[in-house]
Amino acid sequence: MKDLKQFDIPFVGLKEGKHVFEYHIDTTFFEIYNYREFGKASVKVTLEFVKKSTLFELNFTATGTVHVPCDLTNEYFDQEITATLPLVVKFGPEYNDENEEILILPHEVYQFSVAQFIYEMIVLGVPSKRIHPDVILEDEETDETQHLEGVEKEEEKTVEITDPRWDKLKNLITEKKT
Template structure:
């Protein structure tokens, strides 16, 4: 986490009101978290920090893209990232981040590092299933897709056949009604 000092916000010296911080996130940021699923990344993060007398209101917004492999074809593509994370920071006797919307810092804290919040916001903005846009619109040409189409299970028309013993039982039911 020593590489993430630029994400420290010394809030003690800030005046009450709104402050804006901007960050450019690239792969070196994710390397600090030992995260290597992105081939490349280019994300702009804007942090609006509103300091009030008893609390802080933070709104993180991220916009950009990360290069990831497609889960279907393994082809690399740029996944758009657009995300927003609101956070309220209050003060208490000890650090507590149990609630995802409220962070409690100890009374003696004088700065906070926002890198973890930026990291989580970006990671959660990437879909669980990553599918190349050309796969979705049907224009992708790749060996993997051709092989998947070749191995696709074809629907076989089945004629419904019933067991003749059950047919006899069904006749008993209809005979009783008449």
């Protein structure tokens, strides 16, 4: 995908040590992947790339907002997200991404793309249950009020309902003690 060239890291020319890459992710990034769950997106991704002699350590950090529909009201709102993704890149005879924490690249490769990792980190960073903040406040107040009313009614019931036969037996026990 030629639109994702900015996410290619040519690591052959990099010196050993720490390098920082920053990306601004918006809706067009997700359109490339045909992912249309977000109305709008504004996410800042910082990639800390540590090059060592035999491997690379990558730490992705994403912060921002995505415009998603509420699961209860279907009203769109800005969902804040923060996500991290650690990744170790090693070299081997062939490409292998079976382990989600370790990526193995062939020895002859001189660059690789981080776009897929950024995409997965952001999509998985969005909560599975998306509820508009205003809806949560209303529901919490309603639930709390209903809970308190229910407790008061239970207390009233326990005070009012007694079996007169048991009351007489309780009196017998207290009479013997005195």
